[in-house]
Amino acid sequence: MKAGADTRIRIFADLEALSQAAADFLVSLSRDAAVSKGGFAVAFSGGSTPQRFFSLLATSPYREQIAWASMYIFWADERCVPREHPDSNYKLAHEALLSKVPIPEENIHRIKGEKNPEQAAREYEDSLRQFFGTHPFPVFDLIILGVGVDGHTASLFPGTTAVHERTRIALPVYAEVPKPSRVTLTLPVLNNAAQVLFLASGREKAVVLHEIHEDGNPKLYPAGLVRPVHGRLTWLIDRGAASLLAEQTFPR
Numbered sequence: 001m002k003a004g005a006d007t008r009i010r011i012f013a014d015l016e017a018l019s020q021a022a023a024d025f026l027v028s029l030s031r032d033a034a035v036s037k038g039g040f041a042v043a044f045s046g047g048s049t050p051q052r053f054f055s056l057l058a059t060s061p062y063r064e065q066i067a068w069a070s071m072y073i074f075w076a077d078e079r080c081v082p083r084e085h086p087d088s089n090y091k092l093a094h095e096a097l098l099s100k101v102p103i104p105e106e107n108i109h110r111i112k113g114e115k116n117p118e119q120a121a122r123e124y125e126d127s128l129r130q131f132f133g134t135h136p137f138p139v140f141d142l143i144i145l146g147v148g149v150d151g152h153t154a155s156l157f158p159g160t161t162a163v164h165e166r167t168r169i170a171l172p173v174y175a176e177v178p179k180p181s182r183v184t185l186t187l188p189v190l191n192n193a194a195q196v197l198f199l200a201s202g203r204e205k206a207v208v209l210h211e212i213h214e215d216g217n218p219k220l221y222p223a224g225l226v227r228p229v230h231g232r233l234t235w236l237i238d239r240g241a242a243s244l245l246a247e248q249t250f251p252r
């Protein structure tokens with residue numbers, strides 16, 4: 001299955017250009033939401049790819065273009081470590097972005113990685129239910145995801161039971177590899193978002209992207225199972241990650 005008509009794939013020269021496009025994307029969506037509904041709920045991911053995107057959002061001209069008081073921040077996943085730990089996804093976003101912009105503390109809904117994974121997942125589910133009030137799943141305005149070379153996204157790893165979850169909002173993930181344990185949003189939540197944005201950079205992602213976008217995702221990589229039911233799916237990819245995609249998959 002090739003990338004469907006509902007999937008937009010955009011290719012950029014490098015991570016810098018991709019990060020700028022991601023920042024533009026967020027600014028534009030959050031402006032529309034500020035007018036139409038007065039608030040914007042976004043879930044971030046961890047990993048190395050979004051770091052530059054976070055830094056851009058914290059600097060001009062992006063910083064001034066965002067209504068921080070009506071921006072609500074969540075995470076697609078978290079590693080079960082204290083929030084000061086170098087592996088913490090919260091710490092990554094906090095240092096590069098959240099500590100540098102005038103966002104009210106109460107707008108930041110982190111996953112409590114310092115707790116045991118099941119408890120952290122349950123508390124995160126409660127806070128999502130309370131914030132969104134939508135049943136059975138929250139409707140994020142935007143979820144930003146990455147993809148691993150093994151096809152994982154958020155902390156949904158290939159071949160694990162978490163990928164098949166149909167009722168819970170968030171789950172604990174215990175695995176020998178990768179450690180530490182994690183908490184992740186489930187696939188029904190990712191697929192219930194209004195917009196999902198994948199960021200992928202580097203040649204090491206080329207094979208997995210080819211399998212997802214041109215081979216019909218035969219290995220059922222979780223990243224390839226993200227297909228929002230009512231929302232839109234956009235992949236921002238740099239040339240390295242796109243190097244095995246055919247010309248007709250996307251307009252270059």
Ligand code: 6PG
Binds near residue numbers: 147154
């Ligand atoms: C995490 C993630 C994870 C990440 C991918 C891509 O916390 O590790 O949320 O799903 O997005 O592993 O990571 P890179 O951007 O480092 O390639």
